[in-house]
Amino acid sequence: MSRIHVTANVNGDEVEFLADPRETLLDCLRDHLGLTGSKEGCGTGDCGACSVTLNGRLVSSCLVLGVEAQGAEIATIEGMAKDGDLHPLQRKFVEHAALQCGFCTPGFLVAAKALLERNPDPTETEIRFWLAGNLCRCTGYDKIIRAVQDAAAEMRGAA
């Protein structure tokens, strides 16, 4: 199998890698770029642990081929804190004990950030439906929803 050269921008950095056409963007992020923060929980787009943004749009990176990333802008969990400062969502997840095992956490954070960028004041129902594609088996979601609500409130106040 011949591999294809791909250049993309990940978290503001220009990157390049060689992708087998069968490899997903998630495989490429994890195995070729060493960005293991995005997780594979299902490989079928049902758990959201691999959530990233692709040209600003929230996607499951397990449902994107690495070769499709040519020329794209990708944001992953590794780029969420800026210059060492945690994003409010990251701080609130820790404060609210919104993670237990923490495996689904990167996906939740990336997905929740995408929500708050579109809707700074979501209702509980809007948060729950936006995040319905992110499975958490530990928390029962309660503290995750509260953390998102609290982060949204803080971000609105700060804006």
Place this chain on the structure above:
Amino acid sequence: MRYHAPATFEEAVSIAAGASGVTRFLAGGTDVLVQLRSGLVTPDDLIDLKKIPGTGDITRLEDGGWRIGVAVSGAELGAHQALVADWPGVVEGMELVGSTQVQGRATLTGNLCNGSPAADSVPGLVAAGANVTVQGPKGTRDIAVEAIPAGPGKTTLAPGEIITAITLPPRGKHAGDAYLRFIPRTEMDIAVVGCAVSLVRDGDRVVSARVALGAVAPTVLLVDACAKAIEGTTLDEAALAALTRAAEAAAKPISDKRGTKEFRIEVAGVLARRAAVIAYERAGK
């Protein structure tokens, strides 16, 4: 697996027509990649259509209809306010496909071509009377959406044929559509039953209607008897009861891991009634 990213549909058709093994087209990829990862289908040639100009566009046509490119994602569809105002049922069907993340990628055309009888976006398109433009080695043709599915996982497209766009007719005044599906959870499931209703009102009276049922037969059904049950009525209790019976009678489901035959028949009637009421409200007088 060879990956192709052609710049025109002509090029895509020529790659597909010349391919000898398994060929798949890639738009949103939310079905193709799942099949690839599970080992179910490993295409020899994968043809990415997203680099073709216009595939990401939603265009209003001169007659007031809409042309939707094959790479338009569910999220883009939902963000298009004028389209949502015209065809809320079509859009809500698409928006029920998968998660927010899947919405960022999944397309109407992909959902149609996957050939699932339970595809959430297809009943809405069928009820709307949407057409698809098909391009192949022998030229281009326009056909009704309901002519595409041929049974679970199958379409009527010939080898080398590609859908290049979906066209929605002009909506007109006093018209509305709605799609409802039943799933065991509140999100992330495949429809156990789906129903779309599109209708036009004149005052309180339903002038014309199209009703489509999903997941109750090998393909999405356009059910004339359901339309007849409400056309000419004010959608009163008797009409709704007739609609319910017609939907139940039309449903020919199987029992499987997602629901029993009896359940699907009963819920087909329930959803037809509920969707008709929403479409009727949306149509306004």
Place this chain on the structure above:
Amino acid sequence: MAKDEITKGYTWIGTTPDRPDGLDKVTGRARYGADFSLPNMLHGAVVRSPHAHARIVKIDATKALALTGVKAVVTRADLPTGLTGEDLYLQENTLAGEKALYDGHAVAAVAATTALIAQDAAKLIEVEYEVLPHVTDVDEAMKPDAPVILPGCADHSVPEGSAPNVARYIDFGRGDLDAGFAEADVVRSAHYTTEATHQGYIEPHAAVGQMGADGKGEMWVCTQGQWYIRKMCSAVLGTDPAQLRVTPSEIGGGFGGKTTIFMEPLPLALSKKAGGRPVKMVMTRAEVLRATGPTASASMDVKMGMKKDGTITAARVDFRMQGGPFPGASPVGEALSCAFACYDIPNLGHHGWEVLANRPKCAAYRAPGSPMAAYAVESMVDELCRELGLDPIEVRLKNGVKEGTRASFGPKYKRIGLVETLEAAKAHPNYAVELGPNQGRGVASGFWFNHGGETSVSMAITEDGTAQVSVGTPDIGGSRASIALMAAETLGIPYENVRVNIVETGALGVNEPTHGSRATFASGKAMWEAAQGAIKEMCKRAAQKWDIDPEAVTWKDGAAHPAGENAGKFEPMTIKEIAAEMGKTGGPISGHHESTPSGAGPSFGTHVVDVEVDPETGHTKVLRYLVVQDAGTAIHPAYVEGQYQGGAAQGIGWALNEAYIYGQDGRLQNPIFLDYRMPVASDLPMIDTVIVEVPNPGHPFGVRGVGETGITPPLPALANAIHAATGARLRKLPMNPPAVLAAIRAKG
């Protein structure tokens, strides 16, 4: 300081600081099983049986081995022979021998230079099967003419003439059942069934293993118990456990499912065959669902007698549970012991059958056996309450166990908190909310034993007066935080000055996994003991300096103090001062503790749920949910709540939608999250919690494990609520919309 002198008024315990591993886990830095890589590493893939039951005629790996990049193939022929008992079953489950025993059973494994090549190679390994008749249903498997899964599986407990798939029979009881039922005003019996469910952790099993021809090996693996991995892999491979060093990664959920091995020996076996190159193996989700431990499916009968005043006079259960194709995996014994653990009933009978079936080998799942038992018994209690017009909480209070009651499974309870949970539930505003049409309320209680288990902990004082605690129980839900809080409390230093490390097998004596709700209890208790050793040494160093008797020094607020007026007048010597000089005053200061602590202290909880059922579709919406549970002492209350909420969510999933669905062909039809329907965020309301604190006399800070009981009451609570909403009694799980609608229609 005597343990019973420690009372409330803690500095650190009961506070909710950020967890020590929080930053790593919100930035993507935390390394889970699949996040490890090593130089020169190979990737593994597994060939699995597509048949539920088949004789393996031939395995031909010629084509796979010819593929460029393929370095090794292993089959059962590469593993040692002569194993017996559980070791043999673990080996059989790792790689099938003569027969494949369930859909997904591993048959061969391959290692190659990339994961894609390994997957391609796996498809090239040709396996010839002779398909045999199969059985997946527990009742079918108990029939005398059922396909025989493991000839001669029955142990001494099984009566002569039992069906060939019965591996074990248990019965125990007390009193006089006939007399007890005769005393009752109403006697009812009913049959209940539950389907198998999976733990559903989001992280698939993953490991990197390396083993040389000398049998020395290393492994990095996501597990609840690195010593169990070491012991089990060594047994399966016939190697020496001391030569295998196992390092646990961060763990992406386990819930009992990662307390054992599935594919973990394979990277080691492949590595050994590939000249010692490390091999990484990561399961797919389909592999996790098909071939790792779900819980048992159960077929249960309950008979119960009640007086008009609510007194339960007698009860009997007959439980049949399949745990897969090997003996010892079904939790039927636990289920029997949990069945009436909440009740003080004079006349009891318990009968249980462990049954083999062509399904994956069961693993522990959160309070194994207890949720099924609760579903049957707590549903029956509700049925009787409704028939007699009694309040379900009052009936539970009337019959509830308390300190001194002899438990249904034998011993007398020490201080326990069931009654307190019932009182708190009754007093909670949720219990008074008025319900609308199609809405109903359900109540149920639940129980788990809790566990001590083999534990080894060490504590070392750092040169700057901070402390490092090494524990062997992986942090699956915040136990670094709870242990750091207890260490801070014990030493009298700030929480931030404690670092809790989860260490590899070479760093401590044997530890059981994080299971049985034991991490905060057992590692916490051992930490406290270890700290006493370090404190004693620090007091000694101060005594040296002051030139007084070490017995005349006490420890408080992070410093050594003269014990009293007679000891002499000295300024307290802080941990920082002692630590700074420790190299010159006698060397490093540390403490350690090894034991198998008893006194885990049983856990009780009571749940109240309100639902609304769509009468036209059978869809159940959970409107509000309340968990009340006894934590003994809540060390980090936010993570205690988290355990309650997570357990409830899993129980709600089990009750409403989750199930293993097998086709007529014996294949699992839903090995994908799309169709294995765990609750998503939009399915659930906020989950209200009340932490009851009835301190456990068996722990220095009164801790009871909080991890497991929470999954137990939701199954019956939901059934009771759906009955209240619809009048239909669902005696079979899952209570999904088709089942609920059918039950509504059946009642007419």
